[in-house]
Amino acid sequence: MKTPSVIxxxxxxxxxxxxxxxxxxxxxxxxxNKVMVASLDAAHNxxxxxxxxxxxxxxxxxxxxxxxxxxxxxxxxAFLKETRDSIKQTYSYLTAFNLDSYFNILKFSPGLEEYAxxxxxxxxxxxxPDLDYLILDMPPTALSLKFxxxxxxxxxxxxxxxxxxxxxxxxxxxxxxxxYGKKExxxxxxxxxxxxxxxxxxxxxxxxxxxxxxxxxVVANNDTLSVSETRRTVSDLKTSNIHIKSxxxxxxxxxxxxxxxxxxxxxxxxxxxxxxxxxxxxxFINTWDVDAATLVGKVVAP
Numbered sequence: 033m034k035t036p037s038v039i040x041x042x043x044x045x046x047x048x049x050x051x052x053x054x055x056x057x058x059x060x061x062x063x064x065n066k067v068m069v070a071s072l073d074a075a076h077n078x079x080x081x082x083x084x085x086x087x088x089x090x091x092x093x094x095x096x097x098x099x100x101x102x103x104x105x106x107x108x109x110a111f112l113k114e115t116r117d118s119i120k121q122t123y124s125y126l127t128a129f130n131l132d133s134y135f136n137i138l139k140f141s142p143g144l145e146e147y148a149x150x151x152x153x154x155x156x157x158x159x160x161p162d163l164d165y166l167i168l169d170m171p172p173t174a175l176s177l178k179f180x181x182x183x184x185x186x187x188x189x190x191x192x193x194x195x196x197x198x199x200x201x202x203x204x205x206x207x208x209x210x211x212y213g214k215k216e217x218x219x220x221x222x223x224x225x226x227x228x229x230x231x232x233x234x235x236x237x238x239x240x241x242x243x244x245x246x247x248x249x250v251v252a253n254n255d256t257l258s259v260s261e262t263r264r265t266v267s268d269l270k271t272s273n274i275h276i277k278s279x280x281x282x283x284x285x286x287x288x289x290x291x292x293x294x295x296x297x298x299x300x301x302x303x304x305x306x307x308x309x310x311x312x313x314x315x316f317i318n319t320w321d322v323d324a325a326t327l328v329g330k331v332v333a334p
């Protein structure tokens with residue numbers, strides 16, 4: 033099944049991630065690619081940039097181009113409901129207990145924001161497989177780092193649960209599977225659920241680490257704070273075997289004198305007029321004269 037190429041734009045707040053995301057999306061869409069740009073940042077700016085009201089549901093803002101602003105609270109509530117439903121189904125035999133009384137604590141669980149954003153990302157992939165490009169305008173650095181490292185951390189934790197469950201089954205002498213011919217059918221609902229979660233997070237790890245189909249680009253300005261945070265982002269993700277593929281210097285028209293980050297670089301020049309509205313964006317793209325092939329070559333390719 034076809035899956036979109038994914039471009040994540042990360043970086044310090046205020047560097048222009050939303051603008052760069054919009055420019056990239058429009059440039060690719062003008063070359064007959066099917067594109068969606070979605071903001072995962074709570075401080076949504078795409079509505080202002082495209083000068084149209086955007087929501088959780090993707091909206092067509094230009095030919096070949098959809099845009100959306102993900103409702104983080106909505107995704108948190110959906111994640112909580114999915115978790116409650118899964119627990120009820122898995123522990124359906126505990127009918128004597130009022131499980132609902134224990135679910136309220138879920139909303140205080142750490143990591144809900146990144147779980148919700150990961151869920152939003154996977155939903156976009158599942159619901160729009162015919163896209164050529166999915167572009168994500170990411171939240172500021174701290175939450176973005178948690179987003180990218182969540183699958184590996186969750187998978188490691190789930191593997192421990194799997195080991196524990198297997199030990200419990202052994203000690204209780206529970207037959208976890210029953211064999212019919214050459215097939216085995218799981219009878220342990222909890223173990224089956226653990227294995228499904230492990231597969232989900234393993235697949236996400238693969239997406240984030242696949243540099244052929246996934247690009248993580250950091251948007252930076254040529255100032256001390258932005259450069260310093262960019263260096264930390266590159267280093268922190270590298271420890272999780274997730275690699276920043278390129279740096280986009282925003283509002284920089286002269287590449288000389290830029291800090292050496294050992295990454296492919298693209299300079300987005302400053303604009304004399306506000307980059308808001310389709311007409312202004314098109315004018316900037318035409319003036320900049322960077323075609324889709326060049327843009328993708330510098331931003332997407334290693």
